[in-house]
Amino acid sequence: MSKVNITIDGQQYQVPAGEKLLWAALDCGVYIPHLCANKDKERPDASCRLCFVEIEGFDAPVTSCTQEVFEGMVVKTRTARVDRLVQTAFELLLSNHKLRCGKCPQNRQCELQKISRERKLKLKLTRLRPLLTEEKAVDDSTDVFIYDPNRCVLCGQCIWVDHKVVEVGAIGFINRGFKRKMGTFGDVPLAESRCTQCGECVKVCPVGALVFKEKTE
Amino acid sequence: MSISDKYHAIRFAAVEKIEKIKEKPHVLVGTATCGRAAGALTILDVFREEADKHQLDVIIDEVGCMGYCYAEPLVVIAKPGFPALCYGPVDEGTARRLVADFLVNDDPCYDFAIAALEPNDEFPTFEDFPRGVIEKKIILADCGLIDPDDIDHYLARDGYAALAKVLEMEPYAVIEEIKSAKLRGRGGAGFPTGVKWERCFQAEGSPKYVICNADEGDPGAFMDRAILESNPHQLIEGLIIAAYAIQASTGYIYVRAEYPLAVARLRNAISQAREKGLLGDNILGSDFSFDVIIFQGSGAFVCGEETALIKSIEGKPGVPDHRPPYPATCGLYGKPTVINNVKTLSYVPHILRKGADWFRSIGTENSPGTAVFALAGKVVGTGLVEVPMGTTIRELVYDVGSGIKDDKMFKAVQIGGPSGGCLPESSLDLPIDFDSLQEAGAMMGSGGLVVLDEDDCMVEIARFFLDFTQKESCGKCTFCRLGTKQMLDILTDITQGKGSLEDLNILQDLAEDIKMGSLCSLGKTAPNPVLTTLKYFRDEYEAHINEGRCPALMCKDLITYIIIPEKCSKLCDVCIGSCPTEAIYTRPDMLKAIHLDKCVKCNNCMVACPPQYKAVIKVSPPIVEEKEETVEGGKEDE
Ligand SMILES: Cc1cc2nc3c(=O)[nH]c(=O)nc-3n(C[C@H](O)[C@H](O)[C@H](O)COP(=O)(O)O)c2cc1C
Ligand code: SF4
Ligand code: FES
Numbered sequence: 001m002s003k004v005n006i007t008i009d010g011q012q013y014q015v016p017a018g019e020k021l022l023w024a025a026l027d028c029g030v031y032i033p034h035l036c037a038n039k040d041k042e043r044p045d046a047s048c049r050l051c052f053v054e055i056e057g058f059d060a061p062v063t064s065c066t067q068e069v070f071e072g073m074v075v076k077t078r079t080a081r082v083d084r085l086v087q088t089a090f091e092l093l094l095s096n097h098k099l100r101c102g103k104c105p106q107n108r109q110c111e112l113q114k115i116s117r118e119r120k121l122k123l124k125l126t127r128l129r130p131l132l133t134e135e136k137a138v139d140d141s142t143d144v145f146i147y148d149p150n151r152c153v154l155c156g157q158c159i160w161v162d163h164k165v166v167e168v169g170a171i172g173f174i175n176r177g178f179k180r181k182m183g184t185f186g187d188v189p190l191a192e193s194r195c196t197q198c199g200e201c202v203k204v205c206p207v208g209a210l211v212f213k214e215k216t217e
Numbered sequence: 218m219s220i221s222d223k224y225h226a227i228r229f230a231a232v233e234k235i236e237k238i239k240e241k242p243h244v245l246v247g248t249a250t251c252g253r254a255a256g257a258l259t260i261l262d263v264f265r266e267e268a269d270k271h272q273l274d275v276i277i278d279e280v281g282c283m284g285y286c287y288a289e290p291l292v293v294i295a296k297p298g299f300p301a302l303c304y305g306p307v308d309e310g311t312a313r314r315l316v317a318d319f320l321v322n323d324d325p326c327y328d329f330a331i332a333a334l335e336p337n338d339e340f341p342t343f344e345d346f347p348r349g350v351i352e353k354k355i356i357l358a359d360c361g362l363i364d365p366d367d368i369d370h371y372l373a374r375d376g377y378a379a380l381a382k383v384l385e386m387e388p389y390a391v392i393e394e395i396k397s398a399k400l401r402g403r404g405g406a407g408f409p410t411g412v413k414w415e416r417c418f419q420a421e422g423s424p425k426y427v428i429c430n431a432d433e434g435d436p437g438a439f440m441d442r443a444i445l446e447s448n449p450h451q452l453i454e455g456l457i458i459a460a461y462a463i464q465a466s467t468g469y470i471y472v473r474a475e476y477p478l479a480v481a482r483l484r485n486a487i488s489q490a491r492e493k494g495l496l497g498d499n500i501l502g503s504d505f506s507f508d509v510i511i512f513q514g515s516g517a518f519v520c521g522e523e524t525a526l527i528k529s530i531e532g533k534p535g536v537p538d539h540r541p542p543y544p545a546t547c548g549l550y551g552k553p554t555v556i557n558n559v560k561t562l563s564y565v566p567h568i569l570r571k572g573a574d575w576f577r578s579i580g581t582e583n584s585p586g587t588a589v590f591a592l593a594g595k596v597v598g599t600g601l602v603e604v605p606m607g608t609t610i611r612e613l614v615y616d617v618g619s620g621i622k623d624d625k626m627f628k629a630v631q632i633g634g635p636s637g638g639c640l641p642e643s644s645l646d647l648p649i650d651f652d653s654l655q656e657a658g659a660m661m662g663s664g665g666l667v668v669l670d671e672d673d674c675m676v677e678i679a680r681f682f683l684d685f686t687q688k689e690s691c692g693k694c695t696f697c698r699l700g701t702k703q704m705l706d707i708l709t710d711i712t713q714g715k716g717s718l719e720d721l722n723i724l725q726d727l728a729e730d731i732k733m734g735s736l737c738s739l740g741k742t743a744p745n746p747v748l749t750t751l752k753y754f755r756d757e758y759e760a761h762i763n764e765g766r767c768p769a770l771m772c773k774d775l776i777t778y779i780i781i782p783e784k785c786s787k788l789c790d791v792c793i794g795s796c797p798t799e800a801i802y803t804r805p806d807m808l809k810a811i812h813l814d815k816c817v818k819c820n821n822c823m824v825a826c827p828p829q830y831k832a833v834i835k836v837s838p839p840i841v842e843e844k845e846e847t848v849e850g851g852k853e854d855e
Binding site for chain 1: 517534536538539687688689690691692693694695696698699700702703706707723726727730733734735736
């Protein structure tokens with residue numbers, strides 16, 4: 001496989017040509033925050049807006065999950081503009097997230113906590129308003145796992161697994177705008193949907209939205 | 218027969234037919250959606266009935282929109298021996314008079330006429346008015362003057378001549394002509410059309426597609442609808458030429474389902490074009506085959522975004538994707554696709570017929586051609602206007618639009634709808650083109666232009682547009698889904714007097730971040746109304762926050778309605794009847810007063826109070842209940 005030379009934060013790396021910068025960087029051990037990226041998707045979702053970097057010669061920060069590497073690419077993962085965008089995107093996600101980490105079954109295994117650690121971002125709201133004013137009902141209808149929409153970050157990882165890996169088609173994004181959420185067709189409880197309760201979606205949830213019941217005990 | 222022989226045969230037949238029509242009196246009633254809303258269909262019936270009654274040999278046709286919305290319903294009468302005259306607003310009585318006096322007898326009823334359509338010794342033409350001097354109509358030129366349901370009207374005016382010419386050119390030469398004309402996309406962003414076509418032409422993959430974007434989801438925008446309803450063939454011809462240039466065999470017209478008349482007129486136009494051999498297999502006897510499918514969109518604003526629109530045609534949810542890849546290389550079903558706005562495609566036949574140099578001679582260096590605006594708001598002459606790019610806002614508002622209604626003070630123009638911005642008085646002399654607007658923080662957008670006066674609160678205007686984009690956000694990406702909600706909550710608080718100065722900083726920061734961080738242009742442009750009002754009207758924001766005062770007296774939570782005792786007539790009580798909540802009472806001294814706790818601020822009493830008194834006023838900051846008795850002048854003994 002042909003390789004290209006790129007520079008990330010002053011360090012030079014050889015990475016596979018044609019690869020998206022996010023994966024190249026992660027493989028080189030450089031962390032870039034990300035929630036929605038999925039290597040197997042032919043067209044990245046680019047919806048979480050956390051993976052911004054700056055590239056020399058580009059006039060604005062770009063999402064690294066959509067940007068292909070090229071020979072001589074010079075990347076900075078931390079600039080004032082990048083940090084500001086990532087901070088705002090992160091705070092926005094938190095503003096709509098049930099923030100009680102101590103009570104969350106995914107405590108210490110949560111991608112939001114990782115981003116907070118890596119980028120030194122607070123896990124509480126200081127600037128923005130809490131948008132999660134009324135909590136939505138938790139779906140505990142299946143025998144195997146629960147779905148807590150109040151912790152969902154809409155990364156779409158579960159939907160991908162459901163559609164493309166186990167090929168069941170039980171869940172998808174429903175509603176628009178601020179009301180967008182992961183749900184079943186007709187928004188019925190999971191147990192009444194086509195869901196086979198295989199639990200594969202739970203394994204890819206980066207936060208505490210889909211959790212195995214054994215963990216919630 | 219050669220392509221041009223074939224074309225000339227079709228055109229010749231059309232010209233003959235139209236010449237015959239011209240021998241008789243010809244009545245044109247504007248029955249586009251805008252005319253219908255003003256009652257044009259009734260007027261049409263009156264003309265038909267009256268003509269029957271008088272057994273007149275006249276031709277009565279439905280046409281589209283001439284753009285003079287303030288004067289609808291509009292009627293044009295062309296009677297041999299007289300200049301063609303335009304009348305409006307025409308009510309039933311006027312319609313009967315026009316039949317009896319003008320069609321039966323020979324009195325052209327100049328009192329009801331607005332203007333003549335061609336120079337004459339009797340009556341001024343549109344060009345004799347300031348609006349006509351500045352306006353330069355290209356794509357609106359035939360709107361309202363030809364019958365959109367009869368292809369011969371279009372053919373007789375050189376319609377499809379450009380297509381006949383193009384079919385004898387190399388496809389790439391067509392692209393070069395469009396590039397040389399520097400035509401820029403009228404869908405909002407102003408991307409060079411020729412470059413887009415070239416990329417698609419060069420892209421690998423087959424088949425290729427062309428799509429006309431007629432989603433038009435901006436609140437208050439209706440220019441694309443007017444063009445579809447008034448001159449559908451102009452667009453169809455442009456679409457066929459685009460298809461030929463990139464060698465596509467299938468095209469789509471994506472129209473919102475809320476435009477039933479546009480869809481009906483397009484359907485009819487497409488089938489007539491097919492009958493004449495202008496669509497379908499071997500167009501005009503050439504090797505080129507192409508057909509069009511009408512796709513009715515669900516009406517979501519975001520479906521106007523090109524990647525979302527394409528997914529919607531594919532039967533998937535209308536949610537935008539990251540670009541690149543652009544549709545030109547990877548569009549509908551993954552194939553190279555050109556997607557253009559209705560107006561963009563409508564210019565195409567004109568450019569090919571009259572040449573790129575002609576087009577570049579109009580407008581500005583980097584934005585040649587004209588701009589179509591829907592003038593609305595507090596301007597006298599509302600309507601659809603087409604002016605050369607580079608026209609100033611002042612000319613648009615004061616010359617074309619005849620100034621502000623009711624002698625009020627101009628405050629701002631909102632250009633470009635929810636993705637545009639508000640420009641203040643200091644921008645009045647800004648020449649409008651794609652780049653100047655972008656620099657000023659606004660955007661051409663779809664061409665909405667709302668004139669705002671002293672009674673419009675800029676914070677409320679910003680809130681209104683943000684409320685729209687927030688509701689229309691598809692919700693896919695973080696900044697737009699949650700960021701616009703945060704901004705909307707802050708703005709709502711400010712309009713209710715609950716904001717803080719710190720909120721203004723957060724608002725500004727969020728706006729900048731959403732602009733830079735959003736996935737698609739809906740999110741990227743949604744903050745524009747807020748950013749421009751913060752920039753040009755920060756004092757209004759501060760008045761709301763610091764003083765609890767709405768300078769324009771518009772924000773309901775920050776105003777109180779009062780009746781000024783000195784002005785109240787005592788003897789009249791229309792305000793009492795107008796109040797839905799019985800908040801107005803008669804004091805022992807017969808003066809009227811408002812119970813502030815009952816008042817729902819519906820504005821009825823203010824409208825009802827006769828103009829000779831004008832006793833109801835609004836004050837801001839609002840009056841707190843206890844102070845009611847101490848209102849200036851309200852201290853008379855009981
Ligand atoms: C939220 C959103 C809505 C849009 N709506 C429309 C529309 O109604 N009509 C349109 O022509 N373009 C619309 N656009 C622009 C299209 O994405 C696209 O740029 C345009 O159709 C290209 O045509 P043009 O090059 O002729 O301007 C919209 C863009 C966004 C982001
Ligand atoms: S910017 Fe808004 S409309 Fe565009 S993809 Fe993001 S959420 Fe959807
Ligand atoms: S990982 Fe790039 S936008 Fe989500």
